[in-house]
Amino acid sequence: MTTALPGAVALREQAARLDADDPLAPVRERFLLPPDVVYLDGNSLGPLPAAVPAALDDVVRRQWGTALIGSWNTAGWWQAPLRVGDAIGTLIGAAPGQTVAGDSTSVQVFTALDAAAALRPDRPLLVTDPGHFPTDRYLADAVARRRGLQVRHVPPPDLPHFLADEGRQVAVVSYSPVDFRTGELYDMTALTRAAHEAGALALWDLCHAAGALPLEVDALGVDLAVGCGYKFLSGGPGAPAFLYVAQRHHAALETPLPGWTGHADPFALARDYTPAPGIARARIGTPPILSLLALEAALTAFDGVDLHQVRAKSLSLTGFLLRCADELLAPLGFTSVTPSDPGRRGSQVTLRHPHAHGLAVALAGRGVVADMRAPDLLRFGVNALFTSHGDLLTAATRLRDLIVEGAYDPAPPSVGPVT
C-alpha cells in the first residue's frame, strides 16, 4: 500500500528537475549498479566501478599469469603504492610524492599517530574526538600506551578552546572532518589552524571525506592524513588505505613499522634499515597487488570530474533528502541528526528511529540499501557520482511505506556486521 501524500508530487517534480539539470548524471555509467537497487551505502562500500573487472582480469591473467614475477617491474607493481597514492593525492589536494597507498586504514592510523607523536617528542598528549570511529580511538590508546602518553577526548567544537588552554602539551590532534554517524562536517581549516597555533600536529582521518568533497591538505598545512579506499573512492571491499605526510616532515619521519619495502635500497637486502627518501619510507611490506590495482582502476571514475561539482551535487542531494525526510518521514517519528546547514554537512544524511535496524533490513528487501549504526541511526550515504535525486525520493517513499504498512521487524538488532 502506498499512500499518496500531497507533497510527494511536488517532490517528484523537484527531483526530476534537479536530475535533468545534473551535469554529473553521465558519470553514473562509470559504475555497474544492479538494476532496481537504490544504493545509499557507498559510504560503507562503494559499488563496482565499470573499469574494474577488465582491469583486474588483465592483472590476473596477463600480468600475474603470463608475465609472472617480471610484472613487479614491467607492469609497474613495485611503484603501485606510490602511483596510487599520487592518484588519491589529486583528490585530497596533495601534490605528488606525499601519499602512499597500502595496508588497512587501521595500520595507517597506527603509523600516522605513532609517527606524529615521534615528531613532537616531549609533548605528552594525544587529542582525539570522543566520537571518532572506534579504530581511531583504539589505536590512539595503543600508541599512547606504547609511548607513555595520555589521550584526551575533546569534541571538535571544543578543540580550539582546549588547545588555547593546554595546547603546549599536545603532540597531535586526530580528527575526522565528517562524523561517521551524523554526517556532520567540521571545520578542517579552523581546527588545523588551532592545532598549529598550539605547535601541535594535525592528523586527519579522511575516510568519510576523500572523494566526497574537495579537500586541500597541502593548502591547509595538514601534517598527516589517512583514509580508506573502499568508501567514496569505491576501490572494492577492504581496498588498501592511504597515508599522506606533508613533505616538510619527510626527512624526520620515523615509522613504527619499518618493513623492507620502505628501505632506501630494498633489493640490497641490507642488514640494517635505512629509510627511503620521501614518502616511500612509509611503505611497509609487500602490498596486496590485486586489491591495490582494483583501487587504481576504480579511481578512474574520477577522471575529469571536478570535486567542487561533486560537492555542489552532494549538497543538493542531501538537502533534497532532508526535505523528503521533513515532509514524508518526520510525521512518522523520524528525526534528522544531520545538520541542515550545508556548510556543516558531509555527504550523508542520518535519521534517528527506534527501529532503525529492522527498517534498514526491510528497506534492503525493497531494493534500497542504506545501513544503520547502533542503536537507532539509519544512515544514507550519498555518492554524487552515481546517486540521483530520484533515488533519494524512492528511498524516502519506500521508508514511509514500510512504516505505514508496519512491514518491518521492530526487534532490536541481532549481532551482525551490516544490514
Added chain:
Amino acid sequence: MTTALPGAVALREQAARLDADDPLAPVRERFLLPPDVVYLDGNSLGPLPAAVPAALDDVVRRQWGTALIGSWNTAGWWQAPLRVGDAIGTLIGAAPGQTVAGDSTSVQVFTALDAAAALRPDRPLLVTDPGHFPTDRYLADAVARRRGLQVRHVPPPDLPHFLADEGRQVAVVSYSPVDFRTGELYDMTALTRAAHEAGALALWDLCHAAGALPLEVDALGVDLAVGCGYKFLSGGPGAPAFLYVAQRHHAALETPLPGWTGHADPFALARDYTPAPGIARARIGTPPILSLLALEAALTAFDGVDLHQVRAKSLSLTGFLLRCADELLAPLGFTSVTPSDPGRRGSQVTLRHPHAHGLAVALAGRGVVADMRAPDLLRFGVNALFTSHGDLLTAATRLRDLIVEGAYDPAPPSVGPVT
C-alpha cells in the same frame, strides 16, 4: 649452440623416468603456466592457479557488483580472515582457530614479535638469525627499540648453545626454517625445543616453508608463526600473510595493533577496545577482500594433496637439479650453496656464480625464470605441485648454453626489484 655432453643423455633419461613415475604430475594442471616457460621463481611469486580467475570474477561481479555491502554477511567476507587462516592451518599442522590471514608479512612479523615479547615480560632479549630475511631483522630491531629490549643475532646452528648459556634472558627466538638465500633447512624440532627449555617462545617465519614441506606447528609446540601467501601458496602478488598463535597463548595475547575488526563486538562500535576471544583478536583492520579471496581460491590447488608426497617430490627435484648442476655447471664455474644432505634442504637450489644477475636476465630471455640475490646467488625455487624433472634439466642446460655462448651481460646488477 648446444654442446652435447655425454652426461646430458643420461640426465635426460633419468628425468623422463622420474617424471613418468610422479604421482603429483596431474596437479600441474591446477596452474595456468604460460607455455614455453620453465618457472622456477614460485618461491618468490607463485604462478596463477587455475581456480583463481573464475573465483575472483565471481567476487568482483557478483559478490561486490551485485550483492554489494550485503556480501560481508552473505558471501562470508567477514569470516574470511579466519576461514582462510584455517585453510592455511591445515598446511602447517595447525588445528582450526589458531591462524588468521590478512595484512602483509611485515605487519604480521611486527605483531608476532611484539606480542611474543609481551608474553615474556622481564626477559630483555630477542634472538634472531643474522641471515634472516631483512624485514624480520628490521622489525625485530623496531620492536626491541619500542620495548627497550636488545636483539642478539645468533646463527641457527649456534642457537642451542647460546640458549643454554643465556636462554633465561630470552623472550623470543625468531627464525625461519629455510634460509631464503641458500635453501638450507634448519631443524625446527630441535630449535623449538631449545627455546622452550630456556623458557623462551619460538616464533617461526614460514614464508619459504608453508606449502613446500609438511609442517607441524601444533605437534612441535611452536608458539607463534607467520608466513606469506604468495610464495609456495601461490595466492597472488602481495597476497595476505598469515599469523598463527598457539591456542594456549590466546587468553593472554595482546597485539600491538588493536584494530576494530579484532574487537569482541566490532559492530557495537564501543568506546574502548575489548579483544575478541581466540585468534580473532589478532585481526586488525578491514582486510583486502579481493586479494584475500584470490588466496583462498589458490589454496584449492592443495586439495587432496599430501604434503609428504610434495616433500618427497621436492627432494627428488632438488636432488636432481643438484646432480644437473654438478655434471653440467660445476665445470663452468658454478658452485652450489644448497646442502646436498636432503634432510638439510628446503625446496630450492641456489648456485653461486659471479655473474648471477646477468645470467638470471639472460635465462629469463630463454624462457627459464629463476631469480638472484645479490651479489652472486642464482636461486631456483622448486614447487613440486607444478615442476618436473624435465623442467630442471631444461634450466640447467640453458644455463650451460649461456655460459658456453657467453650470451649474457657480465656487468654488475643495476638497481631493480627482480630479474
